[in-house]
Amino acid sequence: MPADRxxxxxxxxxxxxxxxxxxxxxxxxxxxxxxxxxxxxxHFDYHSVLESLKNxxxxxxxxxxxxxxxxxxxxxxxxxxxxxxxNFANVxxxxxxxxxxxxxxxxxxxxxxxxxxxxxxEFEDFEQVVFYRRGESQKRETLRxxxxxxKQLIEFTNYDRVAVFITLKDASHFSKKNKAPVGFEPGSTxxxxxxxxxxxxxxxxxxxxxxxxxxxxxxxxxxxxAVGGSVVLATKLGPTLLLLAALFGFWLGxxxxxxxxxxxxxxxxxxxxxxxxxxxxxxxxxxKNRKIKFMKALSDSxxxxxxxxxxxxxxxxIDSAEEEDVKEALLAYTFLLKNPAGLNxxxxxxxxxxxxxxxxxxxxxxxxxxxxxxxxxxxxxNKNVNFTKDTVSGEYQATFVAKPLKEAKQQLDKKxxxxxxxxxxxxxxx
Numbered sequence: 001m002p003a004d005r006x007x008x009x010x011x012x013x014x015x016x017x018x019x020x021x022x023x024x025x026x027x028x029x030x031x032x033x034x035x036x037x038x039x040x041x042x043h044f045d046y047h048s049v050l051e052s053l054k055n056x057x058x059x060x061x062x063x064x065x066x067x068x069x070x071x072x073x074x075x076x077x078x079x080x081x082x083x084x085x086x087n088f089a090n091v092x093x094x095x096x097x098x099x100x101x102x103x104x105x106x107x108x109x110x111x112x113x114x115x116x117x118x119x120x121x122e123f124e125d126f127e128q129v130v131f132y133r134r135g136e137s138q139k140r141e142t143l144r145x146x147x148x149x150x151k152q153l154i155e156f157t158n159y160d161r162v163a164v165f166i167t168l169k170d171a172s173h174f175s176k177k178n179k180a181p182v183g184f185e186p187g188s189t190x191x192x193x194x195x196x197x198x199x200x201x202x203x204x205x206x207x208x209x210x211x212x213x214x215x216x217x218x219x220x221x222x223x224x225x226a227v228g229g230s231v232v233l234a235t236k237l238g239p240t241l242l243l244l245a246a247l248f249g250f251w252l253g254x255x256x257x258x259x260x261x262x263x264x265x266x267x268x269x270x271x272x273x274x275x276x277x278x279x280x281x282x283x284x285x286x287x288k289n290r291k292i293k294f295m296k297a298l299s300d301s302x303x304x305x306x307x308x309x310x311x312x313x314x315x316x317x318i319d320s321a322e323e324e325d326v327k328e329a330l331l332a333y334t335f336l337l338k339n340p341a342g343l344n345x346x347x348x349x350x351x352x353x354x355x356x357x358x359x360x361x362x363x364x365x366x367x368x369x370x371x372x373x374x375x376x377x378x379x380x381x382n383k384n385v386n387f388t389k390d391t392v393s394g395e396y397q398a399t400f401v402a403k404p405l406k407e408a409k410q411q412l413d414k415k416x417x418x419x420x421x422x423x424x425x426x427x428x429x430x
Contacts, residue, residue: 003365005096006134007327011039014327017360018334030405031334037412039326041378044419046322049087053314056084060167060189063310081167081189085128088165088191088314092132094321096367097163100131100202108202119209125174125181128167131202135160139198157199163313164192164205181208193308193316204302324367325374332371333380336402342384344397345372372400378415380408 007014015035019028058064059072059080072080109121123129139158171186184190190207203209308316335351336343343351349368356362375381384399403411 003363004135005365005367007364008362011323011326014330018330021334021338023338027405034405034409035330037409038329041412041416042325043322046318049091050318053084053087056080057311061311062185062188091314091317091321092163094325095317096324097132097134100133105131105202108200111200119203121203121206121209125169125208126166127169130165132163133159133161159197159199160195162194162197166190166207191310191313193313194305195307196305328367328371329374332375333402336381336400342399342401344399346397379411
């Protein structure tokens with residue numbers, strides 16, 4: 001299983017971990033100030049991204065409690081949707097989420113669910129379906145069956161976080177089907193965030209998934225109905241069937257002896273049909289109750305797995321993307337400080353990944369390119385144009401050298417002061 005890009009430590013923990021790695025222990029407080037400045041600057045960077053997501057999602061938000069000032073044309077809606085999808089994908093990538101492939105979704109539909117239910121999804125109802133996940137691991141769980149007498153240990157792939165992005169087709173599609181989506185507006189965009197989702201159960205995250213009986217459930221109910229029906233036929237319906245056979249035989253001319261229907265005979269026929277109706281209702285109730293049981297198991301699972309919905313999802317993801325960016329930048333800067341002569345990208349990447357593995361027993365795929373890109377944009381490192389030969393790959397790469405901590409703080413403070421550069425008219429008023 002490939003290593004995950006996600007750094008499984010809180011931002012505050014990464015700050016403390018980096019402070020312990022500083023070459024000069026007296027710089028601990030200064031590094032804390034640097035971390036606060038860096039976090040604030042990156043937080044402001046994401047503010048414009050959040051506003052763009054909110055504005056572009058507004059026309060499709062199924063939970064909106066505000067009115068649009070002007071009605072949007074179909075072309076404007078399409079542009080909003082495209083812009084939102086692009087920004088949303090960028091935020092997910094910054095938060096170190098991976099896109100779930102079409103093959104993974106197809107595997108989920110064919111694999112047996114851990115909840116012992118079979119779900120069907122009508123994919124033709126969707127204009128766009130995209131799933132993202134973060135944190136992939138192998139887990140084991142013991143499943144019980146036959147009233148707990150049978151135990152089966154299974155191993156499955158689990159996703160720590162799953163983000164769902166689904167756009168429903170417009171109203172014309174559902175009018176042709178004569179079936180409206182339950183709980184959702186046609187043409188709306190649904191965004192959801194879940195936790196601890198087994199790969200085999202991804203289909204339960206679709207908004208139109210419906211519970212269907214598995215083959216084993218149909219066999220069990222059918223066998224029960226066959227046995228029960230035989231007993232009812234032999235004990236309860238025998239006299240009624242004999243009487244009806246004689247009556248129909250006389251009507252069809254198969255028998256010459258007329259059948260006299262007395263009140264007792266009518267009572268027997270009525271009781272027979274009553275028993276038959278009661279049996280059919282009982283078996284139908286078994287089927288419905290078993291389906292309700294499956295639906296309850298599904299809804300209970302989703303209740304505890306659901307983390308956020310619609311607009312709340314990208315608020316959560318923005319916060320997660322900010323944290324990942326800050327953690328990556330802090331780690332890269334810290335380990336460049338520890339190596340005053342500088343490191344190239346491959347050497348720095350290996351240094352950080354080895355440190356995580358040896359010091360914190362954590363295997364991950366550090367996003368070195370993103371980290372260095374952020375440090376370069378904020379002008380916190382110097383890039384040595386004299387290329388050096390990488391000891392790992394043997395290729396020639398640029399060397400990065402961290403600016404001293406005091407200079408780095410001054411650089412961030414300067415950028416913060418110049419975020420808004422308005423020309424203020426200071427002409428005196430007379």
